[in-house]
Amino acid sequence: MSFSSDVKNELLSVEIEKSCCLHAFCYGFLLCSRGFSYRDISILTEHRQIAEKYSNTISAACRVTPSVMKSNAGKYRVEIKSADDRAKVMSAFGYDLKSRTLRINYANILDECCKSAFLRGAFLSCGTVNDPNKRYHLEFVLPYKNLIKDLALFISEFDEFQMDFEPKIIRRNSNYVIYFKGSEAIEDILTAMGAVNSSLEFMGAKMYKDMRNNVNRKLNFESANLDKTVGASSKQIEAINKIKSTVGIAKLPEELREIAKLRYDNPDMSLRELSENLTVPISRSGVNHRLKKICDIADSIK
Ligand SMILES: [Zn+2]
Incomplete structure (x- = not known):
């Protein structure tokens, strides 16, 4: 099952206690469905629970009983x-009968408590959200320009949101789309609609993703450093070999002799480890300096 279906299932299970909220929920559900006019009030959905909820909500809020049919294609x-x-x-x-364009009629969303119910109904009709493991994307899709603008304004004025975000509207074929790409915005919207568990799941997926990216970044950084160490080390060993086979290690000054032997026996050691293994430990840059001197001496041998 998709993340979007999980979110919708959670939204369907939210209990509505007050009649004002039931009215607002029913309004959001109907207004953002394909058919909401004197000529047609209907939805077409693959989701049996959404079909049932739509029907039951209209019965409860308006005392009118819709008919439910299942098509051959498996849709309701x-x-x-x-x-x-x-x-x-x-x-x-x-x-x-004279109302031409569909706009949000705020008289149906009386109190603060009703806002969440309205948005939940709207999302059930025209919303989707992507799996956070893939990408952060939540959208509302409607064929009506004025209504989508109203909905964007409604969402942007929600009080509970932690941060301000400007909803983006684009045109897609014959539809208008409000979309959100920020993880905070999506978490806020899920929570505001009452999909608290989905919101937590979303946050968890994001934390895991961020952590994995951090670990990868760190691993890449460390392996790049390791490559550097290995590269430098093999150059130093080459230099020590050259000295050995020509003038001999014994010709080196005392402080270079010890580090040369140590490096020769331990190609994998970092500067810090080399320093710790010297009779008299010196700083890392001191070790680096001595190794560089050895390389210079080797270079000077013809
Ligand atoms: Zn209410």
Whole structure:
């Protein structure tokens, strides 16, 4: 099951206690579905639970019973067939026959408590969210320009959000899309709609991803450093070999002789380890300096 379905299942399970919130939830659900007019109130969905919720919510909030049909393609179509019943529902949300464009009618979202319910209904109808392990993306898709603008404004004015974020609107074929790409924005929206567990799951996935990136960055850094050590070490050993086979190690000054032997026997040692193994430990840069001197001496041998 996709992350988006998990989120929707969680949203479907949220209990609505107050009648004001039930009204707002039903409004969001209907307004953001494909059909919400005097001529057509319906949805088409593959999700059986969404079809049931849509039907039950209309019954509870408007005292009208829609009919549910399953198509051959496995989709559920829920619709209000009677024109009188449709008129009853439309007028319950403040729309008369003359209302042309769909806008958010704020009279249906009376209190702070109702905002969350409205957004939840809207998301069930027209929202999706990607698996956070793949990419951060949450969107609302609607065919109506004014309605999508209203919805973007509604979301941007949510009080509970930790940070301000500007919702982006783009056109996609015959639709308008509000989308969010920031992980904080998506977490906030999930929480605001009541998908608390999904929000936690989202945060967990993000933390894991960030941690893995950090570890990879660190490993890459360390292996780059190790490569440097190995490269330098083999050059030093080559120099020591040259000295051995020509003038001899014994010709080197005392302080270079010890480090030359140590390096020769321990090609893998870091500067720090070499320093710690000297009779009289010196700084890393001191070790580096002595090794460089050995290389210079080898270079000067013709
Ligand atoms: Zn309420």
